[in-house]
Amino acid sequence: MKNKAPKIYNYHGVTLEYLGESVADADPLDVGAWLIPGNACLDAPPASKQGHVVRRSDSGWEIVEDNRGVMYSTENGSASVLSELGPIPDGYTSKQPPSPIHTWSGNTWRLSKELENAALTQEANATRSKLLADASVRMGPLQDAADIGDASDAEKDMLMAWKRYRVYLNRIELQEGFPKTIVWPQSPDEEI
Structure with a gap:
């Protein structure tokens, strides 16, 4: 009766992690002997546990944490x-x-309350910058008309409303609750 091929236990060549079992090949040059390939051994690994792996070391098998x-x-x-x-x-x-x-x-x-306040302040400043830029675009032609003495009373009133709006935008930090709570001023376009 022929000898039964022994089980071998394979492990990864770099990480040394246990990969699985197989059986040894017969040695064609030595009848009754078995070939144990590299990265394999005859001793069975222990059972692993959650969050760990079994790997080969110089002294045998060991169980190590796997946090990869x-x-x-x-x-x-x-x-x-x-x-x-x-x-x-x-x-x-x-x-x-x-x-x-x-x-x-x-x-x-x-x-972090400090980081939260910094992020909210940055967001408020970005919103304010956009609103101020929009206001400047709206004010430009009105200011030009006023500068050359050709503004109608309605244009003068609208220019003054836009100026008031910009002043209120620049005072949002003075509001109680800033930067978590901001009551944004209403633009003259919204008042119409």
């Missing part, structure tokens, strides 16, 4: 890819920040 994938810097929330086995490096987490205005605090992301 996208990681987030706890300093600034930027994403990077962890490609090696092992624990999550210090200064990183697998938890994605909910938004750019969250900061890492111990073991979770927390909303």
Whole structure:
């Protein structure tokens, strides 16, 4: 009766992760002997557990953490890819920040009031800049007519309304609740 081919346990050539089992090939030069290819061994690996993988080491099989994938810097929330086995490096987490205005605090992301206010202020300033640019476009012809002494009373009134509107736009920071709550002034076009 022929010897039954032994099971062999294969592992990856670079990461040394367990890949699966197969059977050894017969040695054509030595009857009854078996060929054990590179990246394979005869001893069975232990069972793995959730979030871990089994890999080969110099001393046999070992179970290691598998955190490969996208990681987030706890300093600034930027994403990077962890490609090696092992624990999550210090200064990183697998938890994605909910938004750019969250900061890492111990073991979770927390909303930063300072960053939130800065983002809201930046958004308000961008909106105001657009509204001021629109107002300047509307005021230009009215101001030209006034400068050459050819403005009608209606044009003078409209120019004054646009000037008042720009003054109110430039005072939004003075409102109580800014930048979370802003009551935008009504443009003269909206009043018509």
